[in-house]
Amino acid sequence: MILRALAVGAGMMGAIGASQFPEFSQQYMQRLGGAVDELDRQITRYAADAAEVGMTLPDYLDRLAKEGPLARTQAQNMISDMARYEQLAADLGALQGAGPFMRAKLATHLGDAQIWARARETYKPAVPATFEGATFAGTGFVAGWLGLTLIFGFLRRLVLTLRRPIRRRRV
Template sequence: MITRAVTLAAGLTGAAGLSQFPEFSQQYMQRLGGAVDELSRQVDRYGADAEAAGLPMATYLQRLGAEGPLAQTQAANMASDIARLGEMSAALTALQGAGPFMRAKLATHIGDRAVAERTMESFKPALPLTFEGITFAGVGFFAGWLALGIALWFLKTSWRTARAVLFPGRRRRTARQG
């Protein structure tokens, strides 16, 4: 009886947790889009500076880095911004237009740690009243119930085996029928 109650609680916990994925992934995409827009603006400014100097971006960064330690740090930061924009843009492109189920499949694209942390800081769980939220809740319930059920079964069978090894002469008491 206790096992059923505990596995039911695990199922409900899984349902509550996983049902929030559609909304979290939507808010992550919005935040990622804002970060891409801002970083694009910054990188465009770098491009305008390189163009004003009459140089391609790679040459501009190389020459800037050769001007001294301060400029070298600035060039490294600019190169890092450009690379990050590429990564973030690729992730946003993969997620855009994808529904909640496809976003779950593409969850590896929800990998920018800074954006995910900022999303989680402002995320407020909600009751999932959409088809997607209810589906994720159902999957979460089943996953939580199954995971705890398997763990409890494993512990129960392991305990029986351990008891048989530790106390070989002892048998479980059974109720006498009479």
């Protein structure tokens, strides 16, 4: 009886946790979009600075990197911003238009640590009142319940096996 109650409790915890995915992933995407927009603005400014002196952006960065340690650091930061933009824009492109079920399938695109941390800081759990939330809750319940049931079943069999007396062969 206690094991069943624990399994149901694990199922409830799984339901509560999994039901939060649709809204959290939506908030993550909003933050991702904001980060991509801001990085795009910066890169556009970098390109305008390069054009102002009659250079392409790659040539401008090469020249800047040769100007000394301070300028080299600035060029490296700009290159880092451009690489981050490319990665985040690709993630946003993969996630745009995806519903909650597809976002779950594309969860690897929800992996930027900075955006994840900021979304987590401001996220407030809520009771899902949508079909998607209920589906994720049901899946989480089954996963939690089944996972704990399997663990207890394994442990029970292990204990029963260890309690069995070892039979000696008669020669």
